[in-house]
Amino acid sequence: MVTKHARILDYNHTRIAWGTINGMEKAMNRMVNYLHKYNQPSVSTTESLNLLEELKKFKELLDIGAITNSEYEEKNQRLCLVFNYL
Numbered sequence: 428m429v430t431k432h433a434r435i436l437d438y439n440h441t442r443i444a445w446g447t448i449n450g451m452e453k454a455m456n457r458m459v460n461y462l463h464k465y466n467q468p469s470v471s472t473t474e475s476l477n478l479l480e481e482l483k484k485f486k487e488l489l490d491i492g493a494i495t496n497s498e499y500e501e502k503n504q505r506l507c508l509v510f511n512y513l
Contacts, residue, residue: 433447
């Protein structure tokens with residue numbers, strides 16, 4: 428808010444755009460329109476259930492301390508990207 432600038436990050440926290448807040452809102456709208464226009468094929472019900480099971484297994488690994496929170500979050504973000512295309 429101090430500099431009146433904003434940025435857009437990807438799921439790896441890499442900056443993919445930066446500028447004014449209004450400019451970033453416009454960029455996000457363009458990205459959303461692009462995704463809707465060129466939407467990837469949807470994932471089947473079986474595939475989505477497999478993805479949910481995979482996330483559940485990762486949550487269990489997190490709960491017992493076998494993986495770190497950042498590893499779990501990375502997997503969660505990747506799976507959420509897939510579900511956005513359903």
